[in-house]
Amino acid sequence: MSSGIDLYAVIMAGGSGTRFWPLSRKRTPKQFLPITTERTMIEETFRRVLPLVPARRVYTIASAAQSRTIRRLLPKMPGSNALVEPRARNTAPSLILATAHIYRRNPDAVVAVLASDHLITNEPLFLKKLEAAAVAAARTESLVTFGVKPTFPSTGYGYIHFSKDGARRFTGEPFYSVRSFREKPSLEKAEEFLKSGVYAWNSGMFLWRASVFARALERYSPEYFPYWRRTLEALEKRTRTGLTEIFDEIPALSIDYALMEKAEGTIVCAGDFGWSDVGAWSALGDLWTRDENNNARRGDVVSVDASENIIHNPGKLTALLGVDGLIVVQTKDALLVGRKDRDQDVKKILELLEKTGKKEYL
Amino acid sequence: MSSGIDLYAVIMAGGSGTRFWPLSRKRTPKQFLPITTERTMIEETFRRVLPLVPARRVYTIASAAQSRTIRRLLPKMPGSNALVEPRARNTAPSLILATAHIYRRNPDAVVAVLASDHLITNEPLFLKKLEAAAVAAARTESLVTFGVKPTFPSTGYGYIHFSKDGARRFTGEPFYSVRSFREKPSLEKAEEFLKSGVYAWNSGMFLWRASVFARALERYSPEYFPYWRRTLEALEKRTRTGLTEIFDEIPALSIDYALMEKAEGTIVCAGDFGWSDVGAWSALGDLWTRDENNNARRGDVVSVDASENIIHNPGKLTALLGVDGLIVVQTKDALLVGRKDRDQDVKKILELLEKTGKKEYL
Numbered sequence: 001m002s003s004g005i006d007l008y009a010v011i012m013a014g015g016s017g018t019r020f021w022p023l024s025r026k027r028t029p030k031q032f033l034p035i036t037t038e039r040t041m042i043e044e045t046f047r048r049v050l051p052l053v054p055a056r057r058v059y060t061i062a063s064a065a066q067s068r069t070i071r072r073l074l075p076k077m078p079g080s081n082a083l084v085e086p087r088a089r090n091t092a093p094s095l096i097l098a099t100a101h102i103y104r105r106n107p108d109a110v111v112a113v114l115a116s117d118h119l120i121t122n123e124p125l126f127l128k129k130l131e132a133a134a135v136a137a138a139r140t141e142s143l144v145t146f147g148v149k150p151t152f153p154s155t156g157y158g159y160i161h162f163s164k165d166g167a168r169r170f171t172g173e174p175f176y177s178v179r180s181f182r183e184k185p186s187l188e189k190a191e192e193f194l195k196s197g198v199y200a201w202n203s204g205m206f207l208w209r210a211s212v213f214a215r216a217l218e219r220y221s222p223e224y225f226p227y228w229r230r231t232l233e234a235l236e237k238r239t240r241t242g243l244t245e246i247f248d249e250i251p252a253l254s255i256d257y258a259l260m261e262k263a264e265g266t267i268v269c270a271g272d273f274g275w276s277d278v279g280a281w282s283a284l285g286d287l288w289t290r291d292e293n294n295n296a297r298r299g300d301v302v303s304v305d306a307s308e309n310i311i312h313n314p315g316k317l318t319a320l321l322g323v324d325g326l327i328v329v330q331t332k333d334a335l336l337v338g339r340k341d342r343d344q345d346v347k348k349i350l351e352l353l354e355k356t357g358k359k360e361y362l
Numbered sequence: 363m364s365s366g367i368d369l370y371a372v373i374m375a376g377g378s379g380t381r382f383w384p385l386s387r388k389r390t391p392k393q394f395l396p397i398t399t400e401r402t403m404i405e406e407t408f409r410r411v412l413p414l415v416p417a418r419r420v421y422t423i424a425s426a427a428q429s430r431t432i433r434r435l436l437p438k439m440p441g442s443n444a445l446v447e448p449r450a451r452n453t454a455p456s457l458i459l460a461t462a463h464i465y466r467r468n469p470d471a472v473v474a475v476l477a478s479d480h481l482i483t484n485e486p487l488f489l490k491k492l493e494a495a496a497v498a499a500a501r502t503e504s505l506v507t508f509g510v511k512p513t514f515p516s517t518g519y520g521y522i523h524f525s526k527d528g529a530r531r532f533t534g535e536p537f538y539s540v541r542s543f544r545e546k547p548s549l550e551k552a553e554e555f556l557k558s559g560v561y562a563w564n565s566g567m568f569l570w571r572a573s574v575f576a577r578a579l580e581r582y583s584p585e586y587f588p589y590w591r592r593t594l595e596a597l598e599k600r601t602r603t604g605l606t607e608i609f610d611e612i613p614a615l616s617i618d619y620a621l622m623e624k625a626e627g628t629i630v631c632a633g634d635f636g637w638s639d640v641g642a643w644s645a646l647g648d649l650w651t652r653d654e655n656n657n658a659r660r661g662d663v664v665s666v667d668a669s670e671n672i673i674h675n676p677g678k679l680t681a682l683l684g685v686d687g688l689i690v691v692q693t694k695d696a697l698l699v700g701r702k703d704r705d706q707d708v709k710k711i712l713e714l715l716e717k718t719g720k721k722e723y724l
Contacts, residue, residue, distance in 0.1 A: 021681075022681065300720075302711060302714050302715060302718065302720070304707060304710045304711055304714060305704070305707075316695055316696060316697055317384075317695060317696040317697070317720065317723055318696070318697045318698075318699065319383075319384065319696060319697070319698045319699070319700070319711045319715075320699055320700065321689075321698065321699070321700030321701060321704050321705075321707060321708065322700055322701035322703075322704035323688065323699055323700060323701055326685065326699065327683075328697070328699055330697065333678060333679060334678060334679040334680070334681060335678055335679070335680045335681070335690070335692065335697075336680075336681045336683065337680065337681070337682055337683070337685055337688065337690055337699060338681070338682065338683030338685060339683060339684035339685055341684075342667070342683050342684035343683075345666060345667075345683060345684070346683065348666045348683070349664060349666055349681045349683060352664050352666060353664060353681075356664065358662075358664070358679065361679055
C-alpha cells in the first residue's frame, strides 16, 4: 500500500467447520468450497486483499494438510507463506506464530488478520476501511479491531462496545475506543445494541503492528507471552520440533479471549461493507441465482407451488412440489433435505453419523 | 386350474402412467418398476397368478416397445403371448384383441383380465376369489367383475353398486348382481358407500368366458361389435395391417365405458385381499422399510426430528433435518422433493417440463 506502511495479511484458514455438510467435510471445510461464488472462499479472500497487499506479503496459517490445499488454490502466493500450525489450537497460538514470522522480517510491519471464509460484498468500502485501519495500526500503539456496522439485530455475532468520545480519524475514517467485547446477545439486547449506535459486530478481523502485538502480549497476556518468545527462538533456530513442542503446550484459546478482551487502548473502526460470516446454509439464499419464487439454486430447478428454498444440486434436475423453506444439498455420496430454519442443527446430523458409525460421510 | 376350466390370464400392461416420476418415465412406466417389492410390478402380477394359470396361458397386451420389455421380464411366458396393440387406444380395444386371440383357441375359455401394476398383499385370498370368479364365469352367461371390499371411504377409486338379493355362490364365494358402476365419489358419498355394505371398489379386473364376452359386445356394445368381428378376421388372416387399420379406427374407450357399464346380468364378487392400485408415491409409505419415526425408505437414511417421509435414494445417504411428510426421490438425472399430500400433482411437474422444453426428463 501507499504511505510507506509495510502491510502484511494473515489469512486464518485452519477452521474445520461442518455447518455446510454434506458439501463441507473434514477434508474440505468451508474456506475451500466455492459456495458464495464460483471460486473458493479462500481464493476470494486472497484476491480481495491484493489491491492493498502484494501476494508475497500474504500469509496463511492452517494445518499441514490444509496448507497443501492452500498452496494449490493460491499459486501466486509464495509456498513458504502457507504457514503450518503443528496442531490446531484455536486462533491465539496461530496468530502468535504468524505474527512472529512477520516480526522477524520487520517489527514495524502491520499485520491484518483476515478470516478465510467470510463474505464481503462491498469490496471498495472494505479496502478503504482496511487501509485506514492499517494506517491507524502503524501510527498508534493500539491493537485495532476491524468491526462491522450492524444492519440488523443479529443474535449470531459477538459485539464490540465502543465510546464515541475522543474519536480519531485516519485517512478520514473514524476510530473509536473499545470499551468491551460482548458475547452473542439475546434478541432484546441485540435490538438495544443496534439502536444505541455504539456497538459493532466483532468480525474476528484485527490489525496490529507486530511490535505492538508483542508488547500487548507482554502486558496483558502474561500466560501467552512466554510462548511468543519461544516461538521467535524456534523460528530463529528453524527447528520444526521446537514449534511442535510449543503447540503441544500452549493453551488453546481464541485471540479474543487470550488478548483482545484484556488489552487496553484498543480501537475499533466499523464499516457496513456487506459482511457475513456465512455461518450456515440459509446465508447462501441471498447469494445464489433465484427464480421468481425466491428459490435460490445451483443446478436446474423446476417448481410447482414452491418458494424460499435453497437448492444445491448442480448437474441434475431438481423438481420441487409444494415445499417451502427447505435446504436441499446434493453431493456425490449424500443428500441433505432439511428445514432452512433448522440449519444450525446440521451438526446434529454429524453427531448422529459419528454415533452410528457412518464416519465415511464426515 | 382344477374343475376342467380352461382359464387364461390377460395382463394389461399398456399403461403409461407418470405418477411415479422421476422414477417412472415414458419408457419405464410403473408396471416395469420394482416399486412395491424388489421385483417389477408386472413380474409380481405374473408370479401371483401362476398357481391358477400356467405360464403358457398367460397373455400380456401392450405396445410393441413395452412388449419387448415384457418378453425380457417374463421369460417363462411364451414370447408370442406378449400381444402387441398397434396403437394405445385405452382398454376396450386391447381387451377385444386379447379376448379374440383366446377365443380362437377356445370360445369356452375363461379370460381373467388383470392389471399389471396393482398391489395385492393377501395372495391366498386373492387366488381363492379368482378361482371362484373363474368358476362363475365358466358356469354363467354373465360378465364377472372382480371387485374389492372397501376398507376405508376412498375417494380415489370407482365403486360398483350391487344387490345382495339372490346372491349365488361358486366354490363357496358369494356373487352379487351389479346394479351400477359409480365414478369416484365425494368423501360424504364414499362414507355412505362404505357403511351400506353394497358397494365394492372397481379394481379394473374382470373375468369372462370368451364367447360370453362376444355375445355381450353384440348385445350391449353395437359400436364395438363390428371391430370384434374384424379382429377375429384379421387374426385369421394373420395380417398385421388388418389390426393396425382396426386400431386406427376403433374408438378409444375403457372397457368400463365401452361394455361393463352397459351390460346387463353382470355379477360381482368382492374380496379384501389387500389391494391397492398404487396410484401415487404416498401409497408406498406403507410398503417400504420404515424407521422408528415412520420414515419409509429405500437407501440409507439418518434423520433428526423428521418423520413420515418417503425416501427413494438407493446407494446414497439421505440426511433429514426437521422435515415431515415429504417425498424425496432420487434418480440418475433428477431429484424430486415434494409434499406427500401433493403427490397427485406430480403431473404438474411433468406439464412444466413439457412446457419448458425439458423433455429429456419425461
